[in-house]
Amino acid sequence: MSRKPQSVSKRCLVVTSASLVFLLTLTISAVILLAVFLSRSSVKHVTANATSGSTADTKDDICMTKECIALASRITQYMDSSIDPCEDFYHFSCKGWIDQNVLPRDRTSMTITDVLQDNALLKLKRLLEADDMPPERGYIIKAKDFYASCVNHVHDTRGYKPLVDLILKDFGGWSLADDHWNESAFDAEAMVARASSHFVSTVCTFSVTVDFRDDKVRVLKLDQPTFILGERLESLNISRRNYYRQIMAEMAAMFGVKNETVTAELIDNVMDFEKNLSMISAIQPYGINNPFTISQMQQRYLSSAFDWKKFFVTVTSYPEIGIQNLTDSEIIFRGPNAYFLALKTLLLQTSKRTLADFIVWRVILAYKLIIDYNNLDPDRYKYVPWLPDNEMVCLETMAFYNNMKYATNSLYAINALDVEDKILVSDLIHRIQATFNATVNQASWLNDYERQFMKEKNGNMNISLFYWERMYNATVLEEYYYNMSFNRETFLENVALLNKESFYVMLRQLRLVNRNVWNLLPIQSNAFYNEFRNSMDLPEGYLQPSIFDSNFPDAINYGSVGNIIGHEITHGFDSNGINYDKDGAGFTWNQSFTDVFNNRTRCFVDQYNSFIVKGVNKSINGLNTLLENTADSVGLKLSFKRRCTLIKSDELSRQLDSSYSPDQYRVLGPLQNSVDFARAFGCTAGAFMNPVNKCVLF
Numbered sequence: 001m002s003r004k005p006q007s008v009s010k011r012c013l014v015v016t017s018a019s020l021v022f023l024l025t026l027t028i029s030a031v032i033l034l035a036v037f038l039s040r041s042s043v044k045h046v047t048a049n050a051t052s053g054s055t056a057d058t059k060d061d062i063c064m065t066k067e068c069i070a071l072a073s074r075i076t077q078y079m080d081s082s083i084d085p086c087e088d089f090y091h092f093s094c095k096g097w098i099d100q101n102v103l104p105r106d107r108t109s110m111t112i113t114d115v116l117q118d119n120a121l122l123k124l125k126r127l128l129e130a131d132d133m134p135p136e137r138g139y140i141i142k143a144k145d146f147y148a149s150c151v152n153h154v155h156d157t158r159g160y161k162p163l164v165d166l167i168l169k170d171f172g173g174w175s176l177a178d179d180h181w182n183e184s185a186f187d188a189e190a191m192v193a194r195a196s197s198h199f200v201s202t203v204c205t206f207s208v209t210v211d212f213r214d215d216k217v218r219v220l221k222l223d224q225p226t227f228i229l230g231e232r233l234e235s236l237n238i239s240r241r242n243y244y245r246q247i248m249a250e251m252a253a254m255f256g257v258k259n260e261t262v263t264a265e266l267i268d269n270v271m272d273f274e275k276n277l278s279m280i281s282a283i284q285p286y287g288i289n290n291p292f293t294i295s296q297m298q299q300r301y302l303s304s305a306f307d308w309k310k311f312f313v314t315v316t317s318y319p320e321i322g323i324q325n326l327t328d329s330e331i332i333f334r335g336p337n338a339y340f341l342a343l344k345t346l347l348l349q350t351s352k353r354t355l356a357d358f359i360v361w362r363v364i365l366a367y368k369l370i371i372d373y374n375n376l377d378p379d380r381y382k383y384v385p386w387l388p389d390n391e392m393v394c395l396e397t398m399a400f401y402n403n404m405k406y407a408t409n410s411l412y413a414i415n416a417l418d419v420e421d422k423i424l425v426s427d428l429i430h431r432i433q434a435t436f437n438a439t440v441n442q443a444s445w446l447n448d449y450e451r452q453f454m455k456e457k458n459g460n461m462n463i464s465l466f467y468w469e470r471m472y473n474a475t476v477l478e479e480y481y482y483n484m485s486f487n488r489e490t491f492l493e494n495v496a497l498l499n500k501e502s503f504y505v506m507l508r509q510l511r512l513v514n515r516n517v518w519n520l521l522p523i524q525s526n527a528f529y530n531e532f533r534n535s536m537d538l539p540e541g542y543l544q545p546s547i548f549d550s551n552f553p554d555a556i557n558y559g560s561v562g563n564i565i566g567h568e569i570t571h572g573f574d575s576n577g578i579n580y581d582k583d584g585a586g587f588t589w590n591q592s593f594t595d596v597f598n599n600r601t602r603c604f605v606d607q608y609n610s611f612i613v614k615g616v617n618k619s620i621n622g623l624n625t626l627l628e629n630t631a632d633s634v635g636l637k638l639s640f641k642r643r644c645t646l647i648k649s650d651e652l653s654r655q656l657d658s659s660y661s662p663d664q665y666r667v668l669g670p671l672q673n674s675v676d677f678a679r680a681f682g683c684t685a686g687a688f689m690n691p692v693n694k695c696v697l698f
Contacts, residue, residue, distance in 0.1 A: 067551040074546075086683035086690060090667045112546075116525040120541045121395045124412050124523060128395075139477040143398070143407035145486040146494055150394035153371075153491035160254045162492040163367050167255070167360060170194055174364065176266050176357040177255035186352045188306055191359045193315035197503045198496065200366045201225040202359045203277065203306075203343060206315065208506050209333060212289060212532050218510050220312065221289075222297075223335035224281045245271060251364055269354040270361055273346075280342035282335075290337065295328035301340045305347035305355075320504040323511060370495055399523050402495070403502035406472055406480060413468040413522040416540035420550045422466055425543060428557065429465065432565045433458055435638045436698075443698045445596055453581075457572060460582035462535035468522045480505060527564050529571035532584045536568045566638030570631040573698070575601055603695035604629045607672070611665050625661045629669055630697050636670040636677075637698070 080095035091098075103110050128147045167174055171194065175181040196206040204222050211217040248267050249260075257263045297308045312330070316323040334340065347355070398404040399412075417425075437455045440446065446454075483501050486494045520528050525541040542548075547560040571577050578597065581587040589597070608622035608629055622629070661669065671677045673694045683690035 063553050065551050067545075067549050068553065071552065071556065085681050086678075086687040088668075089671055089677075089681075089689050090664045093667075113525050116544055116546065117541065118392075119544060119546070120412070120523045120525060121392065121399060123415075124399060124408060125391065125395055127411050127415060128408070137474050137478060139407045139474070139481045140411055142481050142484060142486055143404055143411060145488050146404050146498070147394060147398060147408075148488040149486055149491040149494050150397070151391055152488060154390055156489070156491065160251070160368070160371060162490070163364065163371060164254060166367065166492070166496055167364060170198075171360050171363070174252070174255045174357070174360045175353060176263065176270070176361065177252050177257040179258060179262075181353065181356070183352050186356050188347075188352070188355060188359075189311040190314050191356065192306075193311055195359050195363050196315055197318070198363055198366065198499045199503060200363045202362050203347070203355075205335075208510050211331070211333075213291075218512065219291075219331045219333055220316075220510065221333040224339040225277065227278060241271070247365075247368070248361065251361075251368060266353070266357055269351070270358045273350055273354050273358050276346055277343075280339055280346060282339060289333045290335075292332045292334045293328060294326070294330045294332060297332060297334065298328075300337075301344050303344050303348055305350070306344075316507055316510070318504065318507075320501075321507040323507065367492060367495070371492060400521065403498055403505075405521060407477060409468060409522045410472045410477055413466070413540055416522065417466075417543060418550075421543065421548070424550050424557065425465065425538070425548075425561065428562050429463055429538075429565055431558075432562050432638050433461070433569065436566070436569055439634075439637060439698050445600070450593060454573060457534060457582040458569065460534060461569065461572060462533060464535055464537040466540070468540075527568050529568040529577070530584075531572065531577045531580045534572060534580065534582055534584045536565075538564065538568070562638070563635050567631045567635035569638070570634040571627065573634075574627045574630045576627055600695075600697050601626060601630060603693075604633065604669075604697075607695050608661055608665065608669055611661070611669070613662055613665070620661050620665060628666070629661060632666050632670040633673045633695065634697055636674055 076096075077100065078097040079093055080091060083092040083095065085092040097112075101110065128144050171191065175186075192202050192204070195202045203225060205225055207221045207223075208218050209221040211219045245267055248270070249263065252263050252267070294309050294312055301308055309328070312332070313326055316326055398408045436458055440451050440454050440458075443451070481501075484497060486497070520526055520537040520539045522540045524539045525544075526539065527542060528537045529535070530537075542564060543561060548557055572580075575597075578589070579587055605622035605626055608620045608625055611620045612618070613620060668689070671689055672691050673696065675694070677683075678685075678687075678690035681689070685692055
């Protein structure tokens with residue numbers, strides 16, 4: 001049977017343990033309610049303020065600000081106090097939230113992180129629609145124009161005419177609908193390059209990326225293609241293939257096709273080619289960066305069907321880019337070798353007509369989906385993996401996907417936090433890092449050299465905080481969008497212009513020295529650790545009032561944002577991160593350290609293997625989820641965090657194959673390992689939440 005905490009120190013433990021579950025998905029535990037009113041040592045003194053309505057009881061240091069009162073009200077709605085926290089802390093803290101929220105039809109899961117993300121997008125919406133702001137920079141005006149054109153697109157009566165005009169202008173038409181197509185004039189390399197300038201993936205995905213060996217250097221990257229409908233064509237069932245064939249035939253009609261019998265055969269050829277293309281693509285190719293020179297690409301993959309050197313020269317020498325010094329020694333980051341070898345054979349077996357039809361079809365499909373997404377018929381488009389809401393899709397696209405994201409994220413970042421919040425977050429980071437060092441000092445299984453290694457790496461960690469305002473200042477953004485001007489009534493043309501101009505900017509970066517590297521956008525409600533740079537990104541999207549506020553008691557901010565920080569820091573020292581030094585270079589430990597370290601992490605593997613997930617009756621894969629599980633548990637020591645979730649059973653099954661444990665067990669596992677949690681809630685030894693054997697890394 002659990003007991004109420006009786007001391008100030010225990011009350012502090014209540015607040016931080018409650019915040020554990022709160023931040024794994026950023027849901028606040030009901031138990032924080034106790035701390036909001038009872039904790040003395042962790043609540044900041046707040047001076048009465050008549051304008052803000054904030055008051056504090058200076059005698060007892062009870063937080064009575066409007067922020068604390070609202071927080072307490074929210075907590076009571078989230079909790080279910082009838083459940084024993086020593087037996088099921090997850091539902092004790094989260095059942096109210098789960099019961100009160102309904103999973104949207106278009107989502108497989110919903111967490112408070114999703115709610116935070118939606119709130120951030122709604123804030124961006126208000127900023128983009130505001131007409132009472134002070135004089136604005138040109139790039140902000142352009143962002144507002146682009147957004148307006150996206151929202152207004154639902155009223156565009158021109159249909160597919162802008163798309164037909166675009167294809168005629170850039171590709172001379174679509175060969176599939178051309179009875180007089182001239183095969184001798186076909187230039188495969190130029191056509192793939194032109195499609196790439198629209199950011200469309202055809203037989204390959206082409207981009208410029210950071211050289212992971214030297215982040216001041218940009219290199220060309222070539223990878224296998226992506227598949228627009230979200231799945232490889234060879235994996236689609238008959239109904240979905242018929243749907244795919246139908247929309248291709250409809251678009252052929254838009255381009256004036258006359259002979260439907262011949263067209264049907266050409267469509268089948270395109271579908272067969274795409275099916276074969278998907279079959280030679282690796283299931284999970286991402287993260288493969290094999291440095292190759294253009295000369296090596298030629299030696300291994302050149303054929304009469306496709307000349308890779310010609311492609312690279314063509315795609316980089318557009319007048320808008322102007323790179324004239326590409327040589328055979330230029331470095332390319334190449335994707336899976338097996339794919340490009342198989343592609344060489346496939347292209348030799350494919351007619352020029354089919355390849356031409358396929359390349360332009362990919363461009364047509366990409367822009368067709370842009371035209372359609374405001375007017376999707378749910379029944380007709382039931383095979384499209386998302387059913388968008390007009391304004392939300394516009395916001396998501398501009399915030400995350402297309403290259404308006406630089407302007408929109410700048411607008412969001414400069415309006416996200418005030419100076420006091422920024423100071424508080426910076427202080428939180430320094431304090432959590434200090435706590436990590438203290439924890440390492442107390443780890444008896446480490447020797448002095450190992451402790452020093454970890455503390456130096458922790459101290460040298462590059463924390464990317466509020467970096468967007470420095471990287472993307474007004475001067476940089478004005479230059480980026482200089483050649484772009486958007487009409488509020490012509491959305492498709494705006495997208496095409498944005499794609500091409502952004503492509504040119506991307507290629508010009510190939511010859512620029514720039515160490516500015518980011519992994520996350522400010523509006524994202526996520527955090528990220530990069531072992532190659534020993535860096536952590538903490539975007540403003542995570543620092544929203546529902547989980548972070550300078551008017552909250554310290555225990556709340558430490559238990560929420562503090563745990564994000566602790567979790568990401570720990571990734572620098574998990575089973576993967578431990579193999580990189582303070583500068584992100586590979587590091588090899590002696591066998592003695594490796595044996596002890598692996599023995600300690602094995603405990604986490606066994607612990608999570610023992611969890612049987614209700615609803616699918618499968619166990620968690622403790623090895624696949626090891627990195628996140630150890631980060632959760634060590635982060636729990638540095639601060640606490642918690643997570644509540646609504647989830648469909650098929651999504652639960654999918655999560656069992658991921659590197660993250662299902663949300664519920666990311667709460668239960670770390671808390672089972674916490675002596676502080678058991679002490680705070682008076683859990684008897686052997687209770688589900690207080691097992692006798694606990695896993696400890698540091």
